[in-house]
Amino acid sequence: MTDPRLTALAATLPASVPFTGPEALERRAGRPFAARLGANECGFGPSSRAIAAMREAADTAWKYPDPEAHDLRRAIAAHHGCDPAHIGLGEGIDGLLGLIVRLIIAPGDVAVTSRGAYPTFAYHVTGHGGTLATVPYTADHEDPDRLIAETRRKGARLCYISNPDNPMGTWHDAATVHDMVAAVPDHALLLLDEAYVDLAPDGTAADIDPADPRVLRLRTFSKAHGLAGLRVGYAIGPAPIIAALDRVKNHFGVNRIAQAGALAALADREYLHHIRALNDASMGRLVNIARDNGLRPIPSATNFVAMDCGGGGARAARILAELGARGVFVRMPGAAPLDRCIRVSTGPDPEVDAFAAALPDALAAAR
């Protein structure tokens, strides 16, 4: 069912969406999940200071948000030791990906990503009429050399990599990232998605000059800061690209309560350490649960563990369905060979307990 007034591009776009929310699955099942471990959220919750700031901001929800997000952008810039001209705010990394693709990819332009990487990037490239070129993962890692080679070969305008990676959880050290940045050809911008870097081992985050014209980094308050519900992400990069965001974005898109919550969360460094400790402990539990059940946990620098189920995508999908039927929400990668895995987020002990309890039966039922 289409409409003749849609643009030629809009009329061709598929109806598929990047993710089905757990709420939709709960509505279909007619009951809530016992464990919500599928969206790489921070089930430990946000900082109490962030909650207090959001509650206080609720009273002034009648005011439009500051379209410049002045206070939050300055705080982020100070955190990174740079000028606010290098910081662009958006409605989560998802919102920023849409704007950046729109700015760089005209119909027919090529964007490079890894086969099975973050689907929302691919969604926006398709949505703006771009052509997606993909390279395979190498040993469950995104492959910087292959990504750069494909970017050169296709004359691509955008090259996307996440470090640490989603959906596999694997990562490269800072030196490897620096080598990749050095290899970016002039015609391309490297999009370095660092959504999970706050949770990664020291030495993962590359120390990149925000003014470096070759790379735009993406960060979020959705993961380590536990504020996925607010939709606040930011880009760090060259001022001309950051300034261009202001020419296309919805200036009031990051809402008032979101700005207040993110500002308070950024200031609470102690809570971030607390979350890292909780996350590491939960990750350890997930690794053990995987091994106890004959699955191979893939080493992860994030808040989730990809567990190799030793079959193909069909088997992992059956396990996923059986877990769902037992009240456990997890997800899985969307492309082979990554899709031999299920992807389980860290979370509070009762939810991990529910996963541990459901997994043996789910594996048996999926056989």
Place this chain on the structure above:
Amino acid sequence: MTDPRLTALAATLPASVPFTGPEALERRAGRPFAARLGANECGFGPSSRAIAAMREAADTAWKYPDPEAHDLRRAIAAHHGCDPAHIGLGEGIDGLLGLIVRLIIAPGDVAVTSRGAYPTFAYHVTGHGGTLATVPYTADHEDPDRLIAETRRKGARLCYISNPDNPMGTWHDAATVHDMVAAVPDHALLLLDEAYVDLAPDGTAADIDPADPRVLRLRTFSKAHGLAGLRVGYAIGPAPIIAALDRVKNHFGVNRIAQAGALAALADREYLHHIRALNDASMGRLVNIARDNGLRPIPSATNFVAMDCGGGGARAARILAELGARGVFVRMPGAAPLDRCIRVSTGPDPEVDAFAAALPDALAAAR
């Protein structure tokens, strides 16, 4: 300062933004405004039930929002007596305007609006490479006949009108709107922005079939519901257009606290009556203040009054600056002949008092 990797379109876009926030003006002045009466916000604040819902939702801000906004969309659909397939949610009307323009306007396509009407529509048309065609207001009203005639003449794909109108506050009755809908040519979609219709006299809102393919209506929680800070707007219209929104939007764009607040606000019909009474009383005060100072208040069906200052744009701009210097934030239309007016929002008595106190001096100083 541009970047060679930007698309040809992105490289040509102007750096101007639709609105400068009052916060930016306060930062420049080095002090807060005593009266925030420039952005047509609801200074009376949102319903206490909405505030309670937002505060409660803050505790679960670690969860992504439901990307389908199932509960809110169903509640809105029930409110309008239609199927949810006719309701599309977005980050305020601003966010929806961006998506709709993207779906309908390819580079070179024409969109029609009134000269001096809502600048964010024009911003998005320019941003997507469209050509803007404008017609003048007639006696401070948007002119349906001229808009439709220009839409036909130019073969335009979009025709935008707001009813009641912003920035003038004038309105057409439902019968006039129905006549306009009947005249929309096949090649065009009528965008009927009803941001202020909850505050308008009975008989203003046209009873339009949500399935009518000729028109898409836009509503918001920013005005009568007092939730401008949340960024929740919605479109009511033909299912194929609503479905197309899902192919380009940021699915998690309307945040979790925003969905909760809007849902509670929609249910609190009593508060809406209360706001209408407060708004009418404040409007009466603004009308009297204008007259007492020799300005002509233009009859309004909104939460603001355009006051004809009897000169041109330069004089109104001086009055605006003098009011700003006296701690009073108001705005003015951006195009002649509307820009002979200043536009003052309703609000709590102390803020209206501050406006009343500042106006005589501001008028004198602007002479």
